[in-house]
Amino acid sequence: MYSLVYGFYKHMVQKDEFCVLILGLDNAGKTTYLEAAKTKLTKNYSGIHPTKITTTVGLNIGKVDVAGIRLNFWDLGGQNELQSLWDKYYEESHAIIYIVDSSDRERMDESKDIFDKMIASENLKGIPLLVLANKQDIPECMGVREVKPIFNKNSHLIGKRDCMVMPISALTGDGVDEGIRWLVDCIKRNAYLRPPRNQEEM
Numbered sequence: 001m002y003s004l005v006y007g008f009y010k011h012m013v014q015k016d017e018f019c020v021l022i023l024g025l026d027n028a029g030k031t032t033y034l035e036a037a038k039t040k041l042t043k044n045y046s047g048i049h050p051t052k053i054t055t056t057v058g059l060n061i062g063k064v065d066v067a068g069i070r071l072n073f074w075d076l077g078g079q080n081e082l083q084s085l086w087d088k089y090y091e092e093s094h095a096i097i098y099i100v101d102s103s104d105r106e107r108m109d110e111s112k113d114i115f116d117k118m119i120a121s122e123n124l125k126g127i128p129l130l131v132l133a134n135k136q137d138i139p140e141c142m143g144v145r146e147v148k149p150i151f152n153k154n155s156h157l158i159g160k161r162d163c164m165v166m167p168i169s170a171l172t173g174d175g176v177d178e179g180i181r182w183l184v185d186c187i188k189r190n191a192y193l194r195p196p197r198n199q200e201e202m
């Protein structure tokens with residue numbers, strides 16, 4: 001009897017869990033974005049003030065329940081020496097958010113190189129991809145019209161996956177939840193290829 005009740009309980013409360021990697025160069029705004037996402041989508045979560053966020057060493061994790069599923073965000077450090085670790089997480093991930101600092105024209109090529117290397121990975125084939133042109137609150141930044149063609153250039157690598165480039169400001173929160181809602185739809189559509197993580201295995 002206990003196991004029956006427990007099974008029913010689990011069925012009712014357990015959410016499908018998906019893992020979303022947040023990637024991009026250091027200083028792109030990944031940690032600020034994760035905080036903004038948690039603040040926007042979690043009731044009663046007031047977040048860390050953006051000025052208190054320090055450089056990420058290793059990994060930040062955040063979870064958000066949205067539209068009936070649970071997203072586990074993995075904000076991986078973007079410094080050179082950490083980029084080689086990204087690959088280890090690809091197999092486990094259900095979606096990628098790639099963050100670009102739109103105000104940093106000098107590092108745009110560097111960001112694009114790393115992006116190309118990432119999407120060429122076999123382990124990410126078909127995985128939904130959201131590219132965020134961040135820091136749109138900075139007046140002289142590159143707009144999404146300028147950023148989009150750069151990241152759409154290698155469409156053969158992007159392949160048949162869902163892919164979108166969106167303007168946001170992680171600092172003000174503008175555009176943050178729209179992007180996540182789009183991604184959630186894609187993740188659900190793609191779940192036959194990448195099923196949710198089984199909690200029993202955790």
Ligand SMILES: Nc1nc2c(ncn2[C@@H]2O[C@H](COP(=O)(O)OP(=O)(O)O)[C@@H](O)[C@H]2O)c(=O)[nH]1
Pocket residue numbers: 024025026027028029030031032033050051053054055056078134135136137138168169170171172
């Ligand atoms: N103006 C502006 N600054 C931002 C935005 N997002 C992040 N930043 C700033 O960019 C710097 C790096 O952000 P952080 O989240 O630590 O980047 P990470 O290294 O990718 O995790 C910090 O000073 C942030 O306050 C944004 O949308 N607008």
Ligand SMILES: [Mg+2]
Pocket residue numbers: 030031032054055056075077
């Ligand atoms: Mg960080």
